[in-house]
Amino acid sequence: ILNVEQSPQSLHVQEGDSTNFTCSFPSSNFYALHWYRWETAKSPEALFVMTLNGDEKKKGRISATLNTKEGYSYLYIKGSQPEDSATYLCAFYRIGGGADGLTFGKGTHLIIQP
Amino acid sequence: DVKVTQSSRYLVKRTGEKVFLECVQDMDHENMFWYRQDPGLGLRLIYFSYDVKMKEKGDIPEGYSVSREKKERFSLILESASTNQTSMYLCASRGPTGNTIYFGEGSWLTVV
Numbered sequence: 001i002l003n004v005e006q007s008p009q010s011l012h013v014q015e016g017d018s019t020n021f022t023c024s025f026p027s028s029n030f031y032a033l034h035w036y037r038w039e040t041a042k043s044p045e046a047l048f049v050m051t052l053n054g055d056e057k058k059k060g061r062i063s064a065t066l067n068t069k070e071g072y073s074y075l076y077i078k079g080s081q082p083e084d085s086a087t088y089l090c091a092f093y094r095i096g097g098g099a100d101g102l103t104f105g106k107g108t109h110l111i112i113q114p
Numbered sequence: 115d116v117k118v119t120q121s122s123r124y125l126v127k128r129t130g131e132k133v134f135l136e137c138v139q140d141m142d143h144e145n146m147f148w149y150r151q152d153p154g155l156g157l158r159l160i161y162f163s164y165d166v167k168m169k170e171k172g173d174i175p176e177g178y179s180v181s182r183e184k185k186e187r188f189s190l191i192l193e194s195a196s197t198n199q200t201s202m203y204l205c206a207s208r209g210p211t212g213n214t215i216y217f218g219e220g221s222w223l224t225v226v
Contacts, residue, residue, distance in 0.1 A: 041219075043219045089157070093211065105156065
């Protein structure tokens with residue numbers, strides 16, 4: 001079982017503040033890195049699919065960067081809003097993994113305080 | 115709008131009962147997955163299927179089996195439910211490797 005680590009495990013942020021958290025993964029056999037947002041009582045939904053070293057993706061106030069050589073990705077949220085409260089999951093795809101080439105991190109649970 | 119549907123959202127079953135959790139996707143995806151989510155443990159893969167009638171064990175297959183008779187449907191079976199199988203079960207589907215995964219809303223199972 002591959003080691004995909006997310007930190008911190010949970011995070012309380014004041015509304016309006018910006019924040020970021022990390023996903024660490026093996027730097028070898030990299031294929032893709034995904035970020036998902038999982039709101040309570042809903043399905044996890046894809047935020048970003050990242051495949052190239054140096055990739056930067058942005059969706060509104062949320063952005064992500066990728067460093068495949070050192071094995072990490074950052075997710076940034078600018079000007080946090082209450083609707084950003086969710087668990088953020090990263091998922092690492094490895095080369096040659098086939099249908100099961102995927103390992104999830106345990107998630108970062110983000111709570112935005114009004 | 116793409117959809118993965120888990121028919122049972124909340125179930126309470128007795129120890130020893132046989133339990134079926136059904137999942138249907140409407141995206142013509144080859145790959146389908148069953149995970150369980152437990153506090154502090156993250157998403158753990160139980161079984162996956164890459165084609166009709168094909169299945170592979172994931173990280174925690176013990177106590178579970180699966181069935182994929184049609185491309186759109188992937189069922190998780192607990193042959194004899196036990197209390198340690200109380201959990202939230204999440205179904206997912208995906209197209210080719212590396213593509214976005216689409217999840218159902220989860221099935222909360224309590225075994226008493």
